[in-house]
Amino acid sequence: xxxxxxxxxxxxxxxxxxxxxxxxxxxxxxxxxxxxxxxxxxxxxxxxxxxxxxxxxxxxxxxxxxxxxxxxxxxxxxxxxxxxxxxxxxxxxxxxxxxxxxxxxxxxxxxxxxxxxxxxxxxxxxxxxxxxxxxxxxxxxxx
Numbered sequence: 001x002x003x004x005x006x007x008x009x010x011x012x013x014x015x016x017x018x019x020x021x022x023x024x025x026x027x028x029x030x031x032x033x034x035x036x037x038x039x040x041x042x043x044x045x046x047x048x049x050x051x052x053x054x055x056x057x058x059x060x061x062x063x064x065x066x067x068x069x070x071x072x073x074x075x076x077x078x079x080x081x082x083x084x085x086x087x088x089x090x091x092x093x094x095x096x097x098x099x100x101x102x103x104x105x106x107x108x109x110x111x112x113x114x115x116x117x118x119x120x121x122x123x124x125x126x127x128x129x130x131x132x133x134x135x136x137x138x139x140x141x142x143x
Contacts, residue, residue: 021061022060022061022062023061024061025057025058025060025061025062026057026058026061026062026065028057028061029053029054029055029056029057029058029061029062029065030054032050032051032053032054032057033050033051033054033069035047035050036048036049036050036051036053036054039051040075040099041099041103046128048082051069051075051078051079051082052079052082052083054069054079055069055070055079055083056083070083077089077092078092087135088132088135093132093133093135096128096132097128097129097132097133100125100128100129101125101129104121104122104124104125107121108121108122
């Protein structure tokens with residue numbers, strides 16, 4: 001369907017093709033943002049890559065959406081730091097680690113699943129914890 005929309009836009013004229021392309025970037029950026037927000041809550045889905053992808057897609061599709069994402073009071077500073085390659089603030093690092101383990105514990109305790117699935121969840125939590133602990137720290141802050 002997306003290819004069909006782009007083909008129609010290309011036939012209709014270059015101005016419409018650019019508009020359709022920008023609209024596609026915004027739509028995909030929105031879907032990536034939703035996946036990133038879900039990933040911020042669930043330890044099984046990594047949220048960071050989706051949030052960075054959203055910033056990149058919004059930059060191509062809508063400067064207004066891109067600005068909103070980077071200036072968002074909840075996660076804008078984190079996305080800006082990741083997007084610009086800056087070190088992660090210590091408070092964010094520990095917030096992520098604690099939320100990963102709380103979500104993992106709740107999933108294991110509240111949702112009856114097979115033992116192998118619980119082990120997979122713990123392994124994923126360990127991998128993400130190692131990732132955040134290995135990240136560079138912001139100068140002048142604690143670990």
